Amino acid sequence: MRPPALAFLLCCAGLFAGEADIVIADFEGQDYGAWKAEGEAFGSGPAHGTLPDQMQVSGFRGKGLVNSFHKGDGTTGTLTGPPFRIERPFINFLIGGGKHEGKTCMNLLVDGRIVRTATGPNDQPGGSEVLAWQSWDVKDLKGATATLQIVDQATGGWGHITVDQIEQSERKKESVPVERSIVVEKPYLHLPVKNGAPAIRMRYDLEGRWVREFAIEFATGEPDYWVFSDVSAYQGRTLRISAPLDGPEPLAAIRQADDVPGAATLYREKLRPQFHFSSRVGWLNDPNGLVFHQGEYHLFYQHNPYGCTWGNMHWGHAVSPDLVHWKELPIALYPPRWDDWVFSGSAVIDADDTAGFKRGDEDVMVVAYTSTGRGECIAYSRDRGRTFIEYEGNPVVRHRGRDPKLLWYAPGRHWVMAVYSEAEGKQWIAFHTSTDLKRWTFRSRIEGYYECPEIFELPIDGDKGRTRWIVHAADGAYSIGTFDGQVFTKESGKHTLSYGRGFYASQTYNHLPAADGRRIQIGWGQYDSPGMPFNQCMTFPAELTLRTTDEGLRLFANPAREISKLHARQHTQKDLTVQEGETPIPEATGELLDIRAEFAVGDAKRLGLIVHGSRLTYDAAKGEVEYRGCRGPLKPEGGRVSFRVLVDRTTTEIYANGGRLYMPVGGTHPDDRRGVCVFAAGGASKLLELEVNELKSAWEHRQ
Numbered sequence: 122m123r124p125p126a127l128a129f130l131l132c133c134a135g136l137f138a139g140e141a142d143i144v145i146a147d148f149e150g151q152d153y154g155a156w157k158a159e160g161e162a163f164g165s166g167p168a169h170g171t172l173p174d175q176m177q178v179s180g181f182r183g184k185g186l187v188n189s190f191h192k193g194d195g196t197t198g199t200l201t202g203p204p205f206r207i208e209r210p211f212i213n214f215l216i217g218g219g220k221h222e223g224k225t226c227m228n229l230l231v232d233g234r235i236v237r238t239a240t241g242p243n244d245q246p247g248g249s250e251v252l253a254w255q256s257w258d259v260k261d262l263k264g265a266t267a268t269l270q271i272v273d274q275a276t277g278g279w280g281h282i283t284v285d286q287i288e289q290s291e292r293k294k295e296s297v298p299v300e301r302s303i304v305v306e307k308p309y310l311h312l313p314v315k316n317g318a319p320a321i322r323m324r325y326d327l328e329g330r331w332v333r334e335f336a337i338e339f340a341t342g343e344p345d346y347w348v349f350s351d352v353s354a355y356q357g358r359t360l361r362i363s364a365p366l367d368g369p370e371p372l373a374a375i376r377q378a379d380d381v382p383g384a385a386t387l388y389r390e391k392l393r394p395q396f397h398f399s400s401r402v403g404w405l406n407d408p409n410g411l412v413f414h415q416g417e418y419h420l421f422y423q424h425n426p427y428g429c430t431w432g433n434m435h436w437g438h439a440v441s442p443d444l445v446h447w448k449e450l451p452i453a454l455y456p457p458r459w460d461d462w463v464f465s466g467s468a469v470i471d472a473d474d475t476a477g478f479k480r481g482d483e484d485v486m487v488v489a490y491t492s493t494g495r496g497e498c499i500a501y502s503r504d505r506g507r508t509f510i511e512y513e514g515n516p517v518v519r520h521r522g523r524d525p526k527l528l529w530y531a532p533g534r535h536w537v538m539a540v541y542s543e544a545e546g547k548q549w550i551a552f553h554t555s556t557d558l559k560r561w562t563f564r565s566r567i568e569g570y571y572e573c574p575e576i577f578e579l580p581i582d583g584d585k586g587r588t589r590w591i592v593h594a595a596d597g598a599y600s601i602g603t604f605d606g607q608v609f610t611k612e613s614g615k616h617t618l619s620y621g622r623g624f625y626a627s628q629t630y631n632h633l634p635a636a637d638g639r640r641i642q643i644g645w646g647q648y649d650s651p652g653m654p655f656n657q658c659m660t661f662p663a664e665l666t667l668r669t670t671d672e673g674l675r676l677f678a679n680p681a682r683e684i685s686k687l688h689a690r691q692h693t694q695k696d697l698t699v700q701e702g703e704t705p706i707p708e709a710t711g712e713l714l715d716i717r718a719e720f721a722v723g724d725a726k727r728l729g730l731i732v733h734g735s736r737l738t739y740d741a742a743k744g745e746v747e748y749r750g751c752r753g754p755l756k757p758e759g760g761r762v763s764f765r766v767l768v769d770r771t772t773t774e775i776y777a778n779g780g781r782l783y784m785p786v787g788g789t790h791p792d793d794r795r796g797v798c799v800f801a802a803g804g805a806s807k808l809l810e811l812e813v814n815e816l817k818s819a820w821e822h823r824q
């Protein structure tokens with residue numbers, strides 16, 4: 122191991138030099154004081170960290186900073202400081218945000234002339250809202266009267282600037298890396314994280330070659346939790362870890378290990394979903410690359426391995442034999458550069474080897490994803506998704522957009538890519554086609570859809586001879602129509618799929634065997650797990666069907682039947698008259714539940730279930746279901762309403778009237794085991810059938 126003493130000394134050298142720093146501005150006041158704001162971008166005073174819809178801002182000092190993201194990137198303005206005398210050789214400041222010279226910048230003016238200028242680091246999607254030190258050498262300006270001007274004249278992507286802690290100093294303060302070198306002896310590196318610590322940019326070099334770089338709220342004291350890097354590919358080689366820290370000591374906390382952090386208690390954490398997929402450590406969002414191949418359901422997903430907030434987007438990876446028991450595999454796709462993240466996409470099996478990637482017998486899996494630095498890219502795997510090779514001709518589609526969804530259009534024997542695109546305030550799904558997954562031709566577009574497009578075909582009422590196509594974007598609101606492989610023609614929609622909360626960016630499985638024939642969907646459940654070393658989860662796989670209703674064709678969602686693999690003790694009840702008030706079902710206990718209940722409404726005004734203290738109500742007068750503030754329409758069928766409810770530790774999914782209404786809802790009740798009650802109000806109803814299945818944890822069966 123190389124001693125880090127030199128780097129440390131260099132870093133601290135300034136401590137011994139000359140006179141004290143002069144703080145020009147720290148933006149800790151309620152307003153800007155003597156600084157004058159023009160335009161809207163800077164608001165009326167310093168921001169307290171991150172503004173609405175902004176990625177997490179970090180690296181500033183204290184509570185306040187200049188942040189021109191007020192009302193988003195579209196606003197512009199200038200913030201001008203009072204005159205001051207240049208009295209030290211350096212002006213140091215923290216700066217972040219957009220890299221648009223002259224448009225998102227801080228300028229130093231003397232006699233009305235710009236003599237120095239600096240921008241933030243970002244001009245690509247992805248990037249990071251970390252403020253870092255920059256420094257101007259102003260020796261030649263000593264004694265001059267100067268002013269500072271913070272400018273935001275950009276309105277597009279990264280059209281904002283962040284600034285904090287402007288100081289005059291005897292020494293230059295730049296975010297200089299300290300480093301530590303290790304010989305990799307174990308498969309994992311554990312890194313300490315402190316929630317809310319400045320997110321620093323950490324970098325790994327393997328024998329002089331850049332290999333990884335990421336932002337991390339690195340703990341310089343007691344950590345809140347540990348994250349990890351899989352370094353099994355680097356065994357026996359020397360890895361240099363570098364990061365801009367005030368000294369090298371905190372890097373000593375990074376340790377090598379044989380297993381992932383918290384392995385002994387994994388999946389038993391207080392807020393760990395017990396049958397919804399969540400990542401072992403770190404953040405997840407969109408499901409990506411849902412594909413069935415050789416007996417495995419693949420679930421790739423947007424993943425930040427280094428923290429519990431969005432950022433550092435990788436493709437995490439898990440596989441399951443049955444949609445219930447998941448095994449997390451090593452990360453499938455890493456960002457190839459600091460400013461090139463791997464955003465959402467999809468996967469197909471190229472059974473006919475149209476791309477020519479095949480060697481040997483194994484069918485090739487091809488994934489399409491958004492590279493934030495390049496465009497829509499593809500990569501392929503010859504080993505069932507275990508490792509991927511980037512196609513050397515990337516990107517395959519260049520445009521402003523993201524989230525390519527691939528499918529095989531069998532009648533035309535070609536591939537389709539449905540991909541989100543945007544320009545001039547318009548948003549649409551573009552359809553491209555290809556015969557080899559490499560060369561794509563734009564065919565058509567449908568406006569009014571946002572990110573994460575999805576398109577698939579379904580039989581009507583199970584009749585394979587009559588089908589329609591469904592199109593939706595991230596919010597799940599769908600249109601029904603026809604698709605000829607190039608053009609989608611809408612017949613109805615948009616209709617609402619989820620009446621719940623936090624259901625987003627769902628995708629359905631490609632290549633489920635024809636004998637199975639189901640259309641299985643997984644969405645991102647935007648449910649927080651505060652205080653945990655992981656965050657967010659997936660919704661439980663739902664089977665989607667298209668059925669005729671009195672309102673026309675509609676999607677129905679029901680839990681994948683494999684949930685029954687977790688069934689443990691069952692309690693059933695029939696024909697119970699539910700009088701006004703609450704009737705406990707004392708035998709129905711257990712934290713994790715799969716409940717079916719069918720009621721004859723009778724003369725009750727409201728009826729339903731109370732599960733672990735949360736009330737699921739059917740309101741007859743309103744024709745509506747309500748649960749934890751979510752509402753959705755429901756009409757009795759033949760005087761009956763029915764519920765299917767999956768209850769996990771941090772999520773509940775409700776499917777009513779055979780899947781006509783789908784309502785996934787987050788919320789925690791980890792300590793609440795009050796069990797199940799039925800209730801009626803304003804009259805009596807009848808519980809025709811109740812089946813309560815206690816569920817085992819899906820993680821008990823972990824291989």
Ligand code: FRU
Pocket residue numbers: 406407423434464465466491523524572573595625626
């Ligand atoms: C949707 C989304 C996608 C993008 C991904 C990035 O949640 O914003 O559009 O590809 O997340 O993580």
